[in-house]
Amino acid sequence: MVRRPARRARRGRSRAGPRDGWTSTSARKLDPGICGPRRACRAPTSSNGLWPVLRQRGPRPALRSSTPTGIELPGRGTRVRAMRVVRVQVGRAGEIVIDGRAVPTAIVKRPVEGPVAIGRLGLEGDERVLRRRHGEEHHAVYAYPEAHYGWWEERLGRTLAPGIFGENLTVDGPLETEARIGDRIACGTALLQVAQPRIPCRKLRHQLGLRSSLDFLATRRVGYYLRVLREGVVQAGDRFEVVERAEGSPTVDTFVRIATEDYWDVVGLRELIAARDLDPTWREDLGDKLARAEAAEGWLGFRELEVVRREAAGEGAVHLWLACPWGRPLGPHRPGQAVGVLVRPVEGSRPMRRRYAITAREGERIRLTVRVAARRSVEEGVGLVSSYVHALEAGGRLAVSAPRGSWTAEALPRGVRRVTVLSAGMGIAPAVPLVRDLREAGLAVRAVHFRPEPGEPPLWDEARALGFEREGDLDVALRERPPGAVYAAGPRGFVASLGERLEVLGHDGAAFVEEVGPGPVPVPAAPPPPSEPPGCDG
Ligand SMILES: Cc1cc2nc3c(=O)[nH]c(=O)nc-3n(C[C@H](O)[C@H](O)[C@H](O)COP(=O)(O)OP(=O)(O)OC[C@H]3O[C@@H](n4cnc5c(N)ncnc54)[C@H](O)[C@@H]3O)c2cc1C
Structure with a gap:
């Protein structure tokens, strides 16, 4: 120990409130x-x-x-x-x-x-x-x-x-x-x-x-x-x-957040790497993360987005507009694609993943349209994710994976100019942006929403404005062999009977089918969570 003139040192821990000093x-x-x-x-x-x-x-x-x-x-x-x-x-x-x-x-x-x-x-x-x-x-x-x-x-x-x-x-x-x-x-x-x-x-x-x-x-x-x-x-x-x-230079708090949670954040990682007099070990580690983030299509793993607006979407569904709380870009997506969400719907429950179509976009805001799948069965453990997401208010946060899916205009074989888009249930959610995109590309599109029950489905205002027909009977909706390519999105039963119908009609064009229900959620692999670190003490 070094000796120097004694000073009155404070003992014990300080408490809140004004005091000496x-x-x-x-x-x-x-x-x-x-x-x-x-x-x-x-x-x-x-x-x-x-x-x-x-x-x-x-x-x-x-x-x-x-x-x-x-x-x-x-x-x-x-x-x-x-x-x-x-x-x-x-x-x-x-x-x-x-x-x-x-x-x-x-x-x-x-x-x-x-x-x-x-x-x-x-x-x-x-x-x-x-x-x-x-x-x-x-x-x-x-x-x-x-x-x-x-x-x-x-x-x-x-x-x-x-x-x-x-x-x-x-x-x-x-x-x-x-x-x-x-x-x-x-x-x-x-x-x-x-x-x-x-x-x-x-x-x-x-x-x-x-x-x-x-x-x-x-x-x-x-x-x-x-x-x-x-x-x-x-x-x-x-x-x-x-x-x-x-x-x-970033604050310590920002550094931890980006380096250990928001590893998708290309802009943030660059700022971290530029931090003043950064430890070279960190620079190397962050450089690896940056390379992975830059190479990723969209972003890696799940990132938190904030609900910036909530609107009614018809038939008990809601539109949730999401944006990055840190103002970072979301990257491109193609109409018809869906994001994955990861939620723990009830305290103590396991984390669950589901997919939701991006139904609209305004700059760096994306819109999801969510309908509660089975409200009365929440006690039985069904409909949990849609109930949770549906209940989010403005300011709420949601862990979201990057848009994925090939149910898009890009899937069309070259030369195909006529397309039939068929939807049922919440299949209308990816169908609306896809039809809009196909029309904008100058294709001849016939869009039919299959709905036997009365009432209007979510998003119907937008679908109607795009010229969607509504039909309760699949055989009536598809009386003749559809020309060109067919896109179909909806629950499993609908997708299965549609396949049979197309076979009966002898449709031999391209068919793109999206089953809109619970299923695997494709997520670009995130880096592993931080473990024994450089800089651990003692
Ligand atoms: C590519 C893709 C895009 C999707 N886009 C949307 C979307 O934009 N909006 C949306 O609300 N959902 C969408 N879904 C469905 C969504 O992922 C969930 O499956 C749905 O919210 C139900 O999840 P849950 O956990 O609440 O209910 P679960 O407990 O998984 O299911 C509850 C019950 O409802 C049935 N069910 C599941 N999904 C639906 C549905 N969509 N309509 C009617 N019954 C259903 C289930 O078979 C089950 O019997 C999409 C699914 C996929 C694969």
């Missing part, structure tokens, strides 16, 4: 980056990728500190919270038993009183079990916001020991939504730089008693690793302040 608005002028309003991360109502859907229950909570950044004091102007080191911790190499096996680790850390030297590879007295992996300059010091302790204690239902996350510095400092990769932070007499987020390992999972380390990651309350730009000395109570903002 407030600075005046002049600090805001000097350092607008840290003194601006605290931005809470948006709280999606579903998840972005497959694994969080599997693990997450309910909405992701907003990331917000229990202590305010600024406070209005009558007559004194806005005061700004000082950024401080709350505790300093170091750990000795030892063992913990995980699943019956002894695992070497230095994750168990204990608070240190008095000044501690910060060297290029970390705090003095802080041991690492795998120096090669864990001791490098890009994760020399691990800082964790004190503000998250209360949040975790509430969720875990127990008091957490200081340093439980394996952090070297518990800080009253920038949250993950505020700290940017590359930010420079004055810490005691040292100068540190935000290098990367903490990607948790099984040791942390064990410490917290979580089912999976991914549960920790999904909260995005992960803290961050710092590299040491200038060695120095730190003790509890010292300042921990951003002195140079890495403007344009």
